[in-house]
Amino acid sequence: MEDITDSIIFSRGNKFPESYRKNFIGQVWINILVEQNNEWNCTIGNVTFEPGCRNNWHKHPGGQILLVTGGKGWFQEWGKEERVILPGDVVKIPANKKHWHGAARDSWLVHLYITTNSNRGSTEWMEQVLDEYYNKLK
């Protein structure tokens, strides 16, 4: 398995804080590039998921864009088919659309996030993507 964390442009950053880890299954790192602010009305960061790691279902009140920069992963919007995401892919998530994303079982995933209209409030976290579901993805 390639160690993709050696080949990224924006550094891997730190493991997520303890309070946030409950929203993920597996290990995840974050490098916050643009903090919450009033000037740009968005937050930006780089997220690295270890193989098998994914976040819980969640919603953003102002939407989010993902720019995939490394590895291989999954994205799914509630009620739609899951899809593979690869470097160069752009994922456009409208406001309040329930979704999850994460690494493939056999690959790291690195993506930038742009959480848009961030002044509308913070992410709403929901149920986990359980092993019995995730392990069947292919």
Added chain:
Amino acid sequence: MEDITDSIIFSRGNKFPESYRKNFIGQVWINILVEQNNEWNCTIGNVTFEPGCRNNWHKHPGGQILLVTGGKGWFQEWGKEERVILPGDVVKIPANKKHWHGAARDSWLVHLYITTNSNRGSTEWMEQVLDEYYNKLK
């Protein structure tokens, strides 16, 4: 000189349309990843400047973030020192701050842009960064 356009994550895209080229000295390519929209209130794209290419002084009514992904370039805000920008750098440009950016004389530059609060209106273009200024940068 390395051909950086071979090593980028988001494809180089197309040469800027004729109507837009007057805002640049030199050749520039754009790959628009997120078009103007009402959902995310930002536009996102990948821009590639050939060596020596730079844009004119300009302002964004809603600000802009640059994420540098390849090569080497310059950024300058009006009234401040110019600075070198390199892969991994994040440039935060507040609304209505006059600035320019572009490649170094001896390198390509590739950056993502996130034009924030894009619903506030379009870029205001101003004077060129002339050779007699640009060629003295070091």
